[in-house]
Amino acid sequence: MMSLRTIFARLGRLIQSRPLIMLTAVVVVTGIAFSGAAQIESVTGDRAFVGENPTLNTYDDNFDRGTIATLVRGEVTEPATMRAIDRYDRRMSEVDDVEQVISPADQVRAEYGRIPGSQEKIQRVVGNPDSTVVTIVLEPGLTQQQSRPIYTDAINAKEWGEFPSGVSVTITGSAAFSSQLSGLIQQSTQQLLGLAVGLMVIALFFLFRGVRLRLLPIVAVFVGVIWTFGAIGYAGIPNSTLTSSVFPILIGLGIDYSIQFHERYEEELENHRPREALPLALGGVGPPVLVAMFSAALGFGATWVSTIGSPAFVWFAQTSIFGVVLTFITGLFVLLPVLTLWVRFRSTSEEEASPSHESEFPPQEQTGSSNIGRLGQALGRTSRTLAANPFIVLSIAIVVAAGGFAVSSDLETTADTEEFIPQDLPAYTDLQEFRSVAGGGDAVQYSILVSGEQLRDPDVLRWMERFRVIASDKQQITSVSTPATLIKQHNGGTLPETEREVRQTLAAIPDDQKAQYYSNGHAQIRITAEQDMNTDEELGLFDTIETSIALSQPPSGVDAKLTGQSPVSTPSIVEQIENRNATTGLGFALVFGALLLYYRNLLRAVAPLVPMLFVIGWQNLYMLALSISVSPLGASLGAMSVGIGAEYTIIVMERYFEEVEQTGISRLDAVETAGSRVGKAITVSGMTTVFGFSALTLSPFPILADFGWLTVGVIFLTLIASLATLPPTLIALGRLSDKIESVRADKAASRNIVPSETDD
Known part of the structure; x- marks a missing residue:
């Protein structure tokens, strides 16, 4: 069976021989990706956290009438103002997917047949309020994409209505939020992408010295991001608040892959001709980077598996998996072909300038590349010193990590979706204003979906009345309205005794009220x-409602379930936060399983994960120090950290074993070489990643923004753990392996000695 090293070496020869064909294919795929990116839609608010739910779907299709609330403040009873309200009402009543518009103009028209020119007549009907609300009721079952144009129509109708100067008109509601x-x-997303790219350009320019085309990794990664946009567009994955954070992360991860390919190619060019250097570079660094990429994908996969039922998290994980795979591919097929062409061009230019020159490389390039630099030397010496004292280093790391695990329960959490959005968003401030003035807002409305065959039966109505009495007495509930409430209003304040009387009463009720x-x-x-x-109070309310349903004892055959966006999404978000340790554990298990399957060696499967275990504990201390709360997005970081951090540790470990397997190289010598060579590359890529992730802090x-601070800290801690704790871990595990082998050898020797002595 062909090894991964052989496969990557052959891929290197293919890229070396056909770079232009590779780049042509890249251009074609990029064009296709742009078409897919144009198909991406956005999903916002609670709906992004609500998965497939039959009860909720039934409720949405039958009762979830979204509203656009228009708050009018000023001289409401002035004829000019009421005529403007009437024009606005009539205009919006003609808009598609609007079920009805409820406004004070309806009452005035019903009384006079028109809007009178007398303020006194208007006041007789509507009183003398300082403000009023025009409610636009939408058809049930509309998606966010279908409701957003209605908000735009409302903005246009506001201008068309020509409200008098001095009258304030504020349009809010779910459609305004969504839009x-x-x-x-x-x-x-666009700003974060641009900022991440700009910060990484700065980082690469100053950190990635001594190599050709040092900004080329940015180009490769940016192509990978375009491909990712295209992939999620074709796959039907929406863009949401959480998904938009993926792209700075992908730039950070993808830059790692490209820098590793770039750095190793430069290293091989020091001693080999270009046609030999690329196969050697890919054969050496390709397998560990592939395993690292696969580990990162598994980390995101753990998030996917553990959050099934909450779409925003699943979309985040799916987009991340697409991204790490595609940025890995563009690192191969964008960066390396361009480098190949550049080396050829420089070699040809050098030969033409100096025909007698025997080397294919410019002298200045050789000198710059052959020197690992002060950073590489310092990292190598530091790695050797730490590895020489494994007990001390690992003891300190364990104590600090244990402290982090101990304080994990002290971290605050953020589960309220309103806290996820900018507090100065106009739609949010408008809603807050509407709530304070009108005393309402759809955020405080909850619904129970009642299903059954005889919902108009008097026994069912009496149960509804029992529920209303029980629930209305609860502390957080201000009012309860049921079908029994509606029927009582039209039946003299009492419930009918027979089903026939119920049908007669319902027949007299207007259809829009019955609906x-x-x-x-x-x-x-x-x-x-x-x-x-707050979140705890809302969860308590949900429990209260469920308890009230049980206490009221619904009749046989009647099913009553609390439903709606908030009752479904809020418990789901809280569950993700509470299960963060399980998600992290799943990430460890998946990555460990993959490493064990690949290496078929327990030592090599365990070693890369030991530093990640330290990081999980350390990050709790970091969060506590910076007062970073645990959000649903941050809850997935544990599994992500395992996958992302495994890249650094796997690459260092691979280079360590590559050196150890050479004759005459001690473990400490191997650690020093890995630290100086690979340590420099992962330091550059890690710090560049930190720069890229820091763009999130400005979201x-x-x-x-909190997730940005968290990821910046975790990546930095991961880099430290890879360079400071992995070398001692490798030495300690190596010594343990030696002792195990020694014991096995002694046992085998003793078994062989016994028979020979018997023979004598």
Whole structure:
């Protein structure tokens, strides 16, 4: 069976012989990717955290009528203002997917047949309020993409309505949220990408010295990001608040792959001709980088598996997996062909300038590349010193990690989706303003979906009334409205005794009112709760409602379930945070399994993960020091850290064993060579990654800014762990392996000696 080293060596010869064909294929695929990227849609708010849920789907299709609330403040009863409200009402009533518009102009028209020119007449109908609300009720079952244009129509209708000067008109609601958040996510993604690229250019320019085309890794990674956009577009993966954080991460990870290829190629060019250097470089560094990339993908895969049912996390993991694979591929097929062509061009130019020159490399290139530099020398010496004292180094690392695990329960958490968004987002400040003035807002509305065959039966109505009485007495609940409430209002304040009387009462109720409670064999109970509840209070409310349903004892054949975006999404987000240790454990298990399957050696499978175990503990101390709370995105970082950090440790370990297997090389010599050669490369790539991830800290979304600070710290800690704790780990495990082999040898020798003595 052909080894990975042989496969990568052959790939290197293929790239060396056909670089232009490779680059032509890259251009074609990039064009295809642009087409896919144009198909990406955005999903925002709670809906991004709600997976497939039959009860919720039924509720959405029958009762989830999104609203656009228009708050009008000023001289509401002035005829000019009421006419403007009337024009706005009529205009929005004609918009597709608008079920109805509810405004004070409806009451005035019903009374007078028109909007009168007398303020006194208007006041007789609507009173003398300083503000009023025009509610645009949307058709049930609309997606976010379908509701966003209605918000745009409302903005246009506001201008068309020509409200008098001095009258303030604020348009808010779920559609306004969705529209503004979608635009901000796209804008934020573009800005973060640009900022990440700019920071990495600076990092590469100053850190990646002594190599040809030192900014080329950025080009390779950027092509990989374009391919990732295309892939998620074709795969139907939406862009969400969490997904937008992936791309700076991918730039950071992809730059690692490209720098490793670049650095090793430069190293081989010191002593070999170009046609030999690339196969040797890829044969040496290709397998460990492939294993590292696969480990990163498994880390994201652990997030995917552990968050099934919460789409935002799944989309984040899927996009990340696409990204690490594609940036790895572009590192091979963009960076290396360009380097190959550049080396050929420089070699040809040098030969023409100096025909007698025997080398294919410019003298200045040889001198610059052959010197590992002060950084490489310092890293090599440091690695040797630490490896020579494994007990001391590992003891310190273990004590610090243990302290981190001890404080993990003291970290604060953030699970409220309203805290994920910019607090100065106009749609959010408008909603807050609406809540304070109007005392409402759809964030405090909850629903119970009631299913069954006889929902109009008097016994079912009496159960609904029992539930209303029980639930209304609870502390957080301000009101409960049921189909029984509606029927009582139209039946003299009492419930009918027979089903026939129920049908007669319902027949007299307007269809638009009945549609709020009955639809296609289902019924809805509406609950209004206190505003400004925190996550724990909201979860407590959900438990209260479920308990009230049980205490009210629904009749046989009646199914009542609390549903809606918030009751489904909030517990899901909290569950992801609470299960973060399980997610991290799954990441460890997947990466360990992959390494054991690849290496078929327990030592090599365990060694790269030991520093990652330290990092998981250290990051808790880092979060506590910087007061970084655990968000649903940060909860997935443990598994991600294992996958991402394994890249550094695997590459160092591979170079260590590559050196150890040479005759006459001691373990400490191998550690020093790995630290000086590979340590320099991962330091450059790690610091460049830190620069790229730091772009997230400037995100307008608080959840992404905190995640940026967290990832910057974790990558830095991972780099330290790879260079400081892996060498001692390799020495300690090597010594342990020697003792095990010695014991085995002694046992084997004793078994061989016994028979010979018997024979004598």
